[in-house]
Amino acid sequence: MIATLGRSARLKAASLLYSLGFFYNVLKETARFFSKSQVGYKVLILQILFTGYEALAINAIMAIAIGAAINVIGSSLLPQFGQSQLMYSILIIVITRELGPLLTAFVITARSGTAIATQLGTMVVNHEIEAYIAVGLNPISYLVVPRFIGVVVSMLVLTIYFNIFGLLGSFIVVQVIKPTPILEYLGALMSTLTVGDVASGLTKALVFGIVVSVVATYQGFSVNRASTEIPVAGIRAVGLSFILIIVADVLLTLVQYA
Amino acid sequence: MPEGDSLVPAIELRDVTASSGGFQILSGASVAFPEGLCSVVMGAAGSGKSTLLKVAAGLVVPDSGAVSVGGSDLARLTRKEELSFRATTGFVFQDAALWADTNILGNVAMPLRVHKPWMGESTIAEAARVVLHKLGYDEGMALRPAELSSGEQKLVSIARAVVNDPAVVFMDDPTSNLDEDAAEKVYELLAELKQKRRTVIIVANSSELAYRFADRLGVIKGGSMAAFGTYDETVGRAEAALSGSLARLRARGSRAAARSDGAENSQRGDV
Numbered sequence: 001m002i003a004t005l006g007r008s009a010r011l012k013a014a015s016l017l018y019s020l021g022f023f024y025n026v027l028k029e030t031a032r033f034f035s036k037s038q039v040g041y042k043v044l045i046l047q048i049l050f051t052g053y054e055a056l057a058i059n060a061i062m063a064i065a066i067g068a069a070i071n072v073i074g075s076s077l078l079p080q081f082g083q084s085q086l087m088y089s090i091l092i093i094v095i096t097r098e099l100g101p102l103l104t105a106f107v108i109t110a111r112s113g114t115a116i117a118t119q120l121g122t123m124v125v126n127h128e129i130e131a132y133i134a135v136g137l138n139p140i141s142y143l144v145v146p147r148f149i150g151v152v153v154s155m156l157v158l159t160i161y162f163n164i165f166g167l168l169g170s171f172i173v174v175q176v177i178k179p180t181p182i183l184e185y186l187g188a189l190m191s192t193l194t195v196g197d198v199a200s201g202l203t204k205a206l207v208f209g210i211v212v213s214v215v216a217t218y219q220g221f222s223v224n225r226a227s228t229e230i231p232v233a234g235i236r237a238v239g240l241s242f243i244l245i246i247v248a249d250v251l252l253t254l255v256q257y258a
Numbered sequence: 259m260p261e262g263d264s265l266v267p268a269i270e271l272r273d274v275t276a277s278s279g280g281f282q283i284l285s286g287a288s289v290a291f292p293e294g295l296c297s298v299v300m301g302a303a304g305s306g307k308s309t310l311l312k313v314a315a316g317l318v319v320p321d322s323g324a325v326s327v328g329g330s331d332l333a334r335l336t337r338k339e340e341l342s343f344r345a346t347t348g349f350v351f352q353d354a355a356l357w358a359d360t361n362i363l364g365n366v367a368m369p370l371r372v373h374k375p376w377m378g379e380s381t382i383a384e385a386a387r388v389v390l391h392k393l394g395y396d397e398g399m400a401l402r403p404a405e406l407s408s409g410e411q412k413l414v415s416i417a418r419a420v421v422n423d424p425a426v427v428f429m430d431d432p433t434s435n436l437d438e439d440a441a442e443k444v445y446e447l448l449a450e451l452k453q454k455r456r457t458v459i460i461v462a463n464s465s466e467l468a469y470r471f472a473d474r475l476g477v478i479k480g481g482s483m484a485a486f487g488t489y490d491e492t493v494g495r496a497e498a499a500l501s502g503s504l505a506r507l508r509a510r511g512s513r514a515a516a517r518s519d520g521a522e523n524s525q526r527g528d529v
Contacts (some may be wrong), residue, residue: 130355133344134315
């Protein structure tokens with residue numbers, strides 16, 4: 001019993017060390033990525049197109065809907081407490097600081113996290129990774145780093161995009177409940193918005209982007225030899241990313257408000 | 259053909275053990291592949307041929323033992339040294355292992371794009387076309403690997419391995435999945451590599467390939483080298499312990515005698 005526990009703990013520790021080593025290598029190769037002529041630029045551009053550009057529509061729809069919902073709820077609740085003026089603060093805090101990065105990370109995890117994990121897993125099974133090594137391409141610098149940078153950049157851009165469309169959704173609802181000139185609405189928003197709000201949201205976006213890309217690439221490479229491991233890698237990438245994103249969100253929120 | 263013990267080993271494995279998925283595949287394998295010669299290693303399915311080749315090429319890290327390349331430990335090469343090792347080697351995978359998201363031209367051109375980007379894209383593309391044509395591949399360059407037959411994929415894989423004119427070529431069963439015409443093209447390529455004194459290391463099931471090209475013939479059994487030496491030495495030594503391909507090679511008789519017969523016949527034909 002004790003021996004089994006000890007063996008299990010040793011395996012977990014080895015696995016943790018391996019994943020930390022993987023993360024360290026990703027950061028090291030990322031620092032080198034732009035310092036030389038790279039055949040990986042094409043992979044980076046394709047990743048930004050898939051993760052960022054192709055997710056614009058779904059992110060915009062979600063942001064408009066969330067912005068509208070917050071406004072509807074706030075407009076019915078806040079006047080009861082005589083706190084209608086808090087509407088803008090709530091919008092900024094909920095969308096910019098919390099839901100913008102969080103929901104964007106969930107969308108990216110569901111779309112790109114699974115795609116990256118299953119794509120890399122398939123490449124492992126088909127010996128494509130070995131073929132890259134054989135021609136002298138480091139799989140971390142050629143396959144992981146462009147995906148890492150692509151996901152992080154897309155995460156930051158999509159979060160800003162989510163914020164803009166979230167506040168736009170709120171504006172649409174405002175027009176129904178209490179028609180307000182756009183300049184007045186934007187003025188009120190801008191006077192409420194602080195640098196801290198933007199920095200907080202973007203910090204979370206950065207951390208979530210790192211989490212999603214590293215977890216997905218790591219899970220993709222963890223596929224060993226069987227094609228049946230590929231969907232498992234995708235599922236693990238999503239599950240683990242969700243957990244780590246929520247944990248990171250709580251920790252970052254604690255740091256900001258503690 | 260250079261012979262004798264003074265040959266310089268291009269790649270040397272010393273007491274290598276390697277495992278995969280918890281199963282030990284190589285157990286104490288030792289072999290020195292001489293520079294400038296064609297070495298062929300044969301063995302039954304599951305004997306560890308492919309793993310031996312991948313360990314020799316630095317694609318699989320051994321659990322223990324050492325692999326040396328030109329006297330340097332492969333595991334201790336710096337990043338720069340490893341890159342120059344890759345620039346001078348090519349690897350043909352058993353199942354082609356083409357990059358599915360890259361077209362045929364991109365697959366074959368990749369080694370040149372990585373190691374000789376100064377050649378320029380049009381020259382690189384032309385070099386890729388030339389080597390593909392030499393191997394008898396006449397399909398489109400913009401096709402994806404999935405659109406090709408397994409034989410065509412194998413030809414593309416071979417083209418990718420030799421497009422950079424490497425000093426050492428590793429080949430895992432290069433004629434599997436090929437029809438006789440395509441296999442003949444590969445034999446022509448092997449003859450050219452031998453003429454250029456490239457180091458060619460092949461693991462194969464084809465006794466025809468071993469008969470025609472092996473300067474050194476090895477036999478792997480149970481994860482370790484049962485025999486490795488000149489063609490005649492190995493065929494002569496291993497017949498008691500081995501069956502299959504080696505027995506078929508032995509049944510074909512002495513290669514030297516066959517060659518001298520062939521020469522006599524061709525002289526008679528000339529008269």
